[in-house]
Structures are given as C-alpha cells and as structure tokens.
Amino acid sequence: MKTQILMPTVENIKKASEVIKKGGLVAFPTETVYGLGANGLNEAAVKKIYETKGRPSDNPMILHIAEYEDLRKLVKEVNSVSELLSETFWPGPLTLVLKKKDKVPSMATGGLDTVAVRMPAHPVALALIKESGTPIAAPSANLSGRPSPTRAKDVLNDLNNRVEIILEGGDCEVGIESTVVDLTKDGEILILRPGLVTKGEIEEALNTCGYENITVGYANEEDALSPKSPGMKYTHYSPKAEMIILKGSKEKVLAEIERIKKEGYLGLGSGNKTGVIYFKDLDAKQAVKQFFAKLRDLDEEGVELIISVAPDKTDEVAYALMNRMLKASGYKVIKV
Ligand code: TXA
Ligand code: MG
Numbered sequence: 001m002k003t004q005i006l007m008p009t010v011e012n013i014k015k016a017s018e019v020i021k022k023g024g025l026v027a028f029p030t031e032t033v034y035g036l037g038a039n040g041l042n043e044a045a046v047k048k049i050y051e052t053k054g055r056p057s058d059n060p061m062i063l064h065i066a067e068y069e070d071l072r073k074l075v076k077e078v079n080s081v082s083e084l085l086s087e088t089f090w091p092g093p094l095t096l097v098l099k100k101k102d103k104v105p106s107m108a109t110g111g112l113d114t115v116a117v118r119m120p121a122h123p124v125a126l127a128l129i130k131e132s133g134t135p136i137a138a139p140s141a142n143l144s145g146r147p148s149p150t151r152a153k154d155v156l157n158d159l160n161n162r163v164e165i166i167l168e169g170g171d172c173e174v175g176i177e178s179t180v181v182d183l184t185k186d187g188e189i190l191i192l193r194p195g196l197v198t199k200g201e202i203e204e205a206l207n208t209c210g211y212e213n214i215t216v217g218y219a220n221e222e223d224a225l226s227p228k229s230p231g232m233k234y235t236h237y238s239p240k241a242e243m244i245i246l247k248g249s250k251e252k253v254l255a256e257i258e259r260i261k262k263e264g265y266l267g268l269g270s271g272n273k274t275g276v277i278y279f280k281d282l283d284a285k286q287a288v289k290q291f292f293a294k295l296r297d298l299d300e301e302g303v304e305l306i307i308s309v310a311p312d313k314t315d316e317v318a319y320a321l322m323n324r325m326l327k328a329s330g331y332k333v334i335k336v
Pocket of ligand 2: 139140148
C-alpha cells in the first residue's frame with residue numbers, strides 16, 4: 001500500500017472518509033497528537049490498527065466523536081458529571097472513560113467493559129468523523145513505543161506504506177496526548193493519564209456546579225507519575241537514543257551537561273553524540289508542544305545520548321510534561 005499525504009480539502013476528507021467506511025486506516029491531525037483512525041464500531045478495522053502499530057491487544061483505544069449526542073450512543077449512562085465535563089472541556093484534550101454499550105466492540109476496549117471517548121478540537125478531525133458517519137477509534141499514529149507524532153512527517157516516518165492516507169494538519173497545537181479520566185467510580189474521578197486539562201481545572205468545573213463532594217485524584221497516589229491507564233505500563237515514547245533526565249538548579253544542570261559532554265555518561269562511556277532538551281524559561285505549554293518533536297528530531301540527527309532537563313516549574317502542565325519525560329527515559333533521573 002502506498003501512503004499518500006493529502007491536504008485536508010473537502011474532497012480529500014471525503015476520500016479519507018471512504019477509506020474509513022470500507023474498513024481502512026487514515027492518519028489524521030488532532031489538537032493533541034496525530035491519530036491512526038479506523039471505524040470504531042468495526043471489529044476488523046480496529047484490529048488493523050493494532051497490527052499496524054504493533055500495539056498489544058489489551059491496550060484499549062479512544063473513540064473519537066464529533067457530536068455531544070454521540071457519547072450517549074457509546075456508553076451505558078451519561079450521568080450529570082460526565083455531561084458537565086464534556087460540556088466544559090469538549091471539543092478538547094480530555095478523554096472520559098465510562099461503562100460501554102454492547103455495540104462497542106471489545107476489540108476497541110482491550111476486552112474491558114469500559115470505553116474511552118473524546119471529542120477532539122481540530123477542524124480536520126471533526127470533519128473526518130462527521131463525513132465518516134461513525135466514531136473513529138484512534139490511538140496516537142506512531143509505531144508502538146515510539147514518541148507520539150505531532151507532525152505529518154512523524155507519522156510518515158513510522159507508518160509509511162502501512163496507512164492509506166495521512167491528512168496534513170500542520171503541527172499539533174497541544175503536543176501531548178489528552179488527559180484520560182475514569183468516571184466509573186461513584187464520588188471519585190481518577191486521572192489515568194495527565195495532560196493539558198489539569199486536576200485543578202476539573203475541580204474548578206465541579207465546584208462551580210456544586211459537586212464539591214467529588215474528589216479528583218491521580219490513579220496511583222503513591223506514584224502519581226506512573227498512572228494506571230493500561231497503556232502506561234508499556235515502554236513509551238522511547239527515542240532510539242539513550243535518554244536521561246537531569247533535575248536540579250539551572251546552574252548545576254548546565255554544569256552537569258558540560259561535564260557529561262566532556263567526560264561521557266556512565267551508561268554509555270565517552271565520545272557520544274549528545275543532544276540536549278532544555279526548555280529553560282519556556283512556559284510549560286510551549287515546552288509540551290515541542291517535546292515529542294524534539295525527541296524525533298534528535299533521533300533523526302543520529303544522537304546517541306539525549307540529556308533532557310526536568311521542568312523546574314511545579315504547575316500541572318509541567319507535571320504532565322515530566323510524566324512523558326520519565327516514560328521516554330525509562331525513569332532515568334539524575335539529581336544534580
Ligand atoms: O490525545 C489523545 O488522546 C490521542 C489523540 C489521537 O486523540 N490519542 C491517544 O491514544 O493518545 P492512545 O491509544 O495512544 O492512548 C490512549 C490511552 C491509553 O493509555 C489507554 O490505555 C487509555 O487511553 N485507555 C483507553 N481506553 C481505556 C479504558 N477503557 N480504560 C482505561 N484506560 C483507557
Ligand atoms: Mg499512544
């Protein structure tokens with residue numbers, strides 16, 4: 001199969017929707033990262049996603065919708081909290097996990113009786129979903145384990161000749177994947193994967209509507225940096241290069257980068273081509289937007305060691321960034 005990158009004209013979106021309708025795969029832009037989409041209600045089509053990405057079959061997918069009413073068609077019950085969160089944050093980078101209806105194939109949910117649903121905030125994604133007339137199941141459009149793609153060329157690098165169409169949508173605005181929340185527990189919302197929609201923002205939405213009694217927490221309190229979304233247990237976002245994280249004051253971090261460049265890194269020895277990811281004074285949102293692209297660019301340059309500097313800010317977006325850095329490095333943090 002020859003992969004075509006198409007500009008998202010009305011005609012090309014129609015063409016892409018034909019591929020979805022006949023059970024094929026289309027990569028498309030969302031505001032978070034590019035997705036690898038198939039008809040979410042077609043078991044055989046969803047199976048192709050797993051095969052194409054090399055994704056373990058117990059790692060469930062997100063179903064993407066374009067109309068609020070479509071949530072009702074996929075989940076057993078839309079309670080007032082899920083209604084509030086969808087109305088507040090959709091279209092946008094928040095994914096809701098709820099009990100699924102029988103018509104959602106268990107292939108899409110990794111055998112779970114819950115389903116993850118999101119309405120993306122990208123005009124091309126919304127147009128494709130509407131034109132296809134079905135929810136679109138889509139994980140990030142990378143080979144399993146590789147950094148998520150935030151540019152069409154990243155998708156092409158991983159999936160050339162494995163996907164029929166890549167819709168070009170420019171650089172993704174957000175740059176990391178959506179926040180995933182579990183809404184299946186009474187009185188409690190669990191953040192399974194941190195993202196741009198933060199715990200604080202969710203709490204604020206709840207409080208505004210008088211839900212002060214509902215708690216919002218990370219799925220794993222003791223180790224909030226390795227959330228329990230099934231997908232989070234696999235190797236993630238790995239660059240080809242060895243990667244380490246430096247954590248400390250600006251001065252110490254800069255000194256340590258120079259030292260490692262000169263003397264080498266213990267795990268690799270010396271004389272290695274080293275790349276640095278340091279967002280310095282960038283605000284966390286800007287940093288998050290660039291992180292995956294930087295990993296891929298450094299790989300492309302043939303770097304052997306990536307030194308990534310932990311964000312010194314403590315806000316929740318910086319926390320989501322740190323979560324991805326930790327996963328990408330395999331939790332190799334060096335405090336300086
Ligand atoms: O921003 C995003 O979420 C992107 C774009 C394309 O929408 N998609 C994405 O999909 O990141 P993926 O498959 O790479 O990540 C989905 C995450 C995984 O960690 C998966 O385990 C979790 O959502 N998930 C999906 N269904 C779930 C369920 N029923 N229960 C718990 N976690 C679920
Ligand atoms: Mg992914």
